[in-house]
Amino acid sequence: MELLSGLLGRMSLDYLPTEPATIGAAVGMPLGALGVAAALTYFKKWGWLWNNWLTSLDAKKIGVMYIVVALIMLFRGLFDALMLRLQTAVAVNGASGPFDTDTFQQVFTAHGTIMIFFVAMGLMFGLINVVMPLMIGARDMAFPWLNSVSFWLFVAGMILNNVALIFGGFSPGGWLGYPPLTGLEYNPGPGVDYWIWSLQIAGLGSLFSGINFIVTILKKRAQGMTLMKMPIFPWSVLVTSVLIALAFPILTATLALLSLDRLMGMHFFTSDMGGNPMMYINLIWAWGHPEVYILVLPAFGIFSEVVPTFARKALFGYKTMVAALVAIMFFSFIVWQHHFFTMGAGANVNAFFGIMTMIIAIPTGVKIFNWLFTMYKGKIWFTAPMVWFLAFVVTFTLGGVTGVMMAVPALDFQVHNSLFLVAHFHNTIIGGVVFGFLAGITYWFPKVFGFRLYDAMGRWSAYLWQIGFILAFMPLYILGLMGAVRRLDHYSDPTWQPFFIVSGIGVLVILAGTTMLVAQVAYSIWKRKELVDTNGDPWDGRTIEWSVPSPAPHFNFASTLKVTQRDDWWYKKQAGKHLTPPPPSAYKDVWLPKNSASGLLVGAGAGMFGFAAIWHMWWLLVVALVFVVAVVIRRTYDTNSEFMIPAKELMQEDLLVYKRRNA
Amino acid sequence: MSHSVTETEKLDNTTLGFWLYLMTDIMIFASLFATYLVLVNATAGGPSASDIYSADFALLQTVILLTSSFTCGVSALLLRRGKKTASMWLLLATVVLGAAFLALEVFEFSTLVSEGHTWQTSAFLSAFFTLVGTHGLHISVGLIWAITLLVYMYRTRIGSDMVRKMMLFALFWHFLDIIWIFIFTIVYLMGVAS
Amino acid sequence: MSRSLAHELGRYSTGFITALVLSVAAYQLVVSGWVTSGGWLAFILLVLAAAQMIVQVAFFLHLRSEQKPRWQTYSYAFTWLMLLVIIIGSIWIMRNLDYNMHIAPEQVNDYMLKQAQKGF
Known part of the structure; x- marks a missing residue:
């Protein structure tokens, strides 16, 4: 018996789910995974999956895998949202609603955590991986293997997050898990630990990605591409990565301190023995505020590429765009206290951070005007990415305006922690981040797969998302002003109910929009012959990623590229230079990283480590740690990790591309 | 080896990448320092900073670590000049000094615990053990790294790869000394003076 | 690598000795109790620490000679x-x-x- 408890830590059958909704999910998820595995076996696709995807170090493929995981998680997050709104549509007065309070708490925690860390971050890293190297003329990331490690740490975090549903339950503490509620005293179970380790592991992956992206952008740009000739998307990635590199360590440290409270009985954030829960709130927001800019800046970068392409005009105010990004890089670190104006700081502190918050709205406003001026007098082509952009302008601006409202401490005291706040940040995150990334996916899809997405369905998806968004969140503004607080699972005022019902319908419409997105992909695969991208440049693009054939080859660029100006590809086309192939001397042998399973192994080891820490299985903790260290050391001393493509082969392939282009 | 990425380019990229990792580590320590400074007076009836620190002891640790940083730097310098054997001796000295530093820290911690002042005693002690312990953890990782490096140097002929590995280690070790200056000043000296 | 080994060793030693002096100075300041005001003492200690950090960065980490x-x-x-x-x-x-x-x-x-x- 003692041996068993040594082996299994604090596991017991009591941790199996008992509540019907959770049982459904707990049974459904493994069955779904089993179904996929069976299909892979039946179609004999395991080898293909392993060799072409899972072990690939090609940034574009890693990017696609990020996006696939993120889209699956988007559905999980949406179903969570649906459950929340189902509850609030029903649970008024005597009616209890379908979920008990504890389940409801776990659901909103899971919704927030998943949407931020595994959907928004996943889509972001995915898109960056797919196009950032292409846009700066690089063959790959600076550290391709580290890139794969980042991805698998992200997957390990995602899996831990979902395993909680099957065994042990998730944290009820909200997406930022404030103590003392998440401390040992009030939540001794494994739920909070699932939350901690899921974020800790995924966060570590993000940190590595941030470093990787910075070095890639600073060191691997094409010849002649000075920073001020670089497109805005890589610029936004650079700034985001700096924020990641400086903010994510704060998250790592904060979660570690909370974990020390829980594992070793320390007193950082307990309410006794001198601990100070307010310090946790201070620290987590010192990460949390830069985090929202980490998410939204790449989306801004995407729109800065989409709008000029579809308006057929160079971006208005390139330099102010860069200046705005750099300003945000600094200011996003000095506004964090506005998340807890009401915690009890004095007027001086609140006023300082309130003013800083209003100031940071200025560079963001500059960007909006820049895009609008780019459209002005342009020949606009209303494709799906452009519709996403227009939806973004309306939604995001509204979110920005309510944000500035709440930057006034006096007003914040009224709406703090209310549904008004919930509506505000969904305005910015859905309207800014999600719309941006969906536009980006549509825009760059042909570059990766060689055919376009069927545009009409993309537009419909955008319309549905926009309508659903208005239905889901405008009622929340009103409810917030009426006094409804966030995370409310039951209320007694029947006049609120109609608003909650409308909001629930909104979630259904958003779900329909997301389904339309998947249907669009399916339909486009079916019709891929008609949608094929023959010349690699389906939108008559401006930046250099459109100069390579679609789907882009592993080596990205056949010849050594020389860039002379912004929108280099566009001006090359204007001058007719895109029709003459470069001289043979421009082709050099190219070394690329071989496939490697060790990134996946590191992810597996990290996942094991987290699982062991959650369940107090100390032997497994040690085994996992030794395993990860061993894999890393072996990889460090591996001298045979690259393969070569000879210059001759590259030239022959490239000449075919030029032949097609001239035809 | 005619890789498209030349050796110097690789060295450049790795150095910058590792440097940026050190920057992220600085932010981890920044969070721990902030927590320590906020909680330093939260003694909850337990001992306060001036009760448990000894300036002499901290100075001894400081001198040992600083010396190890010096030997490590010179070791890297010599390896760049192709003097492998001398470099290895100095790296060995670094390991010995680092181990001595770590032993002193373990001694300090165990003395505190045996006196009943554990990390569970108060928020102040939680913060102290975590901040100083995190530095100690980094030192331990550095020691393991240095030992594997020594084995590698013993077995392999000198080359650009070896110089690169040594340079990264030297960066790490100097960085730990810089963090220690602030632990020495903010935790120990200011603690004694308070 | 134009500079001689002796020159570089000299630089390392200069850095080492300066850092040592700064550490001991900070220690002496605390032990002797010359500065009675807590605020000033903290300020001076931080200045000494910052100075030592700059010395180490310049002499050990070679940030001064980084290329553009x-x-x-x-x-x-x-x-x-x-x-x-x-x-x-x-x-x-x-x-x-x-x-x-x-x-x-x-x-x-x-x-x-x-x-x-x-x-x-």
């Missing part, structure tokens, strides 16, 4: 800026919270009235 573009130097400076923002900001906020939250409930009304009289 000096990304390491820039990133180091920016990290320090953000570090100071986080530490000073946290202390400022938390002190403020401590001050305000340590008022007994019955005193809150009084406090609010006083604040109102002061105006913004």
